[in-house]
Amino acid sequence: MRLYNTLSGHTEEFTARDGEALMYVCGITPYSDSHLGHAMSYVIFDTLRRYLEYRGLKVKHVQNYTDIDDKLIARAGREGVPMDEVAERYIREFxxxxxxxxxxxAHIYPRATQEIPAIIEMIEGLIEKGYAYPSQPRDGSSDVYYRVEKKADYGKLSKRSLDSMLSGARIEPLEGKENPMDFTLWKGAKPGEPSWDSPWGPGRPGWHIECSAMSLRHLGKQIDLHxxxxxxxxxxxxxxIAQTEAxxxxxxxSRFWVHNGFLQMGEEKMSKSLGNLITMREAIDRFGPDGVRIFILGSSYRKPLTYSEEAMAAAKVAAERLRVAVTCEDxxxxDPxxxxxxxxxxxxxxEDDLNTSAAIAVLFDLAREINRARDAGRAVGEAQSTMRELAGVLGLRLEAADESLAAAPFVDLLIELRKELREAKQYALADRIRTGLAELGIVLEDGAGGTSWKSA
Ligand SMILES: [Zn+2]
Known part of the structure; x- marks a missing residue:
């Protein structure tokens, strides 16, 4: 297939070198509810993977969880619980x-906190090769920075030179850096924050090094798609790129770098910091999984996608139209x-740079023909199975509305009540909730990070 490659700035033929595409997708920082912007990115890369697999390519997909981060530490502090408890909760939700x-x-979901030795090894290697340096120690620990000037092609993905970055950047205090653009590989520990021992004293990894180290460890030196x-x-x-190649x-x-556009609310990007979020859960509850996917895949993955209630509602109706065509009686x-x-x-x-909106349009054309043909007494069974196959490539289930999904907020509420009952040592009542849900086909699973459920 042809795919736009941010690195080359061109649309190129995508192939995997050894019959298996090695794909790394940056994952979430699990510190709050995932929102529709996350759904957009993961639906797009899921659809890309599904299509490559549909065309007979094996795909190995690795996606990380950034489970150590300032925002996570802050949230855990506010709640008065350990950081890993917060991370575990939002990973489960995700x-x-x-x-x-x-x-x-994904085939592997590495977590930063479980990859510290690999991260330290990589930073040590970068220091040995002259690509990184520790700062002056304070309180027995140092930061470690990447030396951007040492990498001659730094800026090749974002198409900017070091000079233009410097002139565009706010002049920040160097804080032990040789160059203001040098970035952090390792942060020396601050009091009260989680930290790990390292050759530079206690500290924690920076964000960028985590993905380089995990990609290297789980997929090898070179990958096909990031x-x-x-x-x-x-x-x-x-x-x-700077870290791994050095x-x-x-x-x-990575041979291909593929990026999806932003999800916008009006003129603004949907983001936690702007407080204009629709959570994934809310979108799924209101518009159904197929509706959400059709909304996302209904336009070019590289362009900004603007959220509106009307567009979401229309996508839900569209999903229903496809479902009716694929499930109607022959x-x-x-004349089949x-x-x-x-x-x-x-x-x-x-094949044309994952043109999902044109692909969806084909499904609607087929649905129309199926509906017309059925009314005319023609055989539509085979066309329906083609339609189901193609819809599956877009991850559409085209099933009747899932009752258990509509019940999700109520189940979550009961789980919360059960937790409170257990804390109050009202075990008989708590068990009554568990057995009652089990009779309704909902199975609860208690784990370190809380209780999850699934419909049996
Ligand atoms: Zn990443």
């Missing part, structure tokens, strides 16, 4: 919501509808 959205799970939101191009992905001595770190035995030309058009659209 897994629940992405499963509801029919997003295939994905994430457009906001990650600089500095995050630029810095990943450490391994091989370039490019019209008869006469041929799905093959639709399949060809669908594939041609997807």
């Amino acid at each position: 897994e629940r919501d992405t499963a509801a959205l029919n997003i295939l799970p 994905g994430g939101g457009l906001d990650l191009v600089f500095p995050h992905h630029e810095n990943e 450490y391994t001595g091989e370039a490019p770190f 019209g008869g035995t006469g 509808v041929d799905g093959a030309p639709y399949k060809e058009r669908f594939i041609a659209a997807m």
Whole structure:
């Protein structure tokens, strides 16, 4: 397929070197509810993966959890609980919501806190090669910085030179840096924050090094595709490239860099800091998983996507239209509808830089023909299975509304009540909730980070 590569600035033929595409997608920082902007990114990369697999390519997909971070530390502090408890809670939510959205799970979900030795090893290697240096120690620990001037092609992904970055940047105090653009690989410990022992004293990894180290450890020196939101191009992905290529001595770190556009609320980006969020859960509850996917895939993945209630509602209705066409009873035995030309058009659209909006348009054309043909007494069974197959490539289930999904907020409420009952040592009542839910087909699972549930 042809895919736009941010690194080259061109649309290129995507191939995997060894029949298996190695794909790394930057994951979430689990410090609060995931929102529709996250859904957008993960639905897009899920659809890309599904399509590559549909075309017979094996894909190995790694996606990290940044489970050590300033925002996580702050949240844990406010709640008075350990950081890993907060991370565990939002990782569970993310897994629940992405499963509801029919997003295939990554093959490996490395967590920063579980990869510290690999991260330290990489930083040590960068220091040895002259690409990194520790700052003056204070209170027995140092920061470690990456030396951007040493990497001659620093800026090649975001297409900027070091000079232009410097002139555009706010002049910040160097704080032990040789160059204001040098970025942090390791942060010396601050009192009260989680830290790990290292050759530079206690501290914790910076954000960028985490992805380089995990990608190297789980996928090797060079990968085929690295994905994430457009906001990650600089500095995050630029810095990943700098770190990995300096450490391994091989370039490019990733052959393809694929970025999705922002989700916007009106003129603004949907983000936690702006407080204009629609959570994944809310979107799924209101518009259904297929509705959310159709909304996201209904426009170009590289362009900004603007949220509106009307567009979401229209996507929900559209999903229902497809569902009716794919599940309707066969019209008869006469002159069967041929799905093959639709399949060809669908594939041609997807080959063209993942043109999902054109692919969805093909599904609607096919739905229309199925509806007309059925009314005319023609056989539509085969066309329906083609349609189901193609919808599956877009991750659409086209099933009747899931009752258990609508019940989700009530189940969550009961779980909360059960927790409070247990804390009050009202074990009989707490167990009554568990057994009552079990009778309704809802199974509770208690874990270190809280209770999760699934419908049996
Ligand atoms: Zn990353």
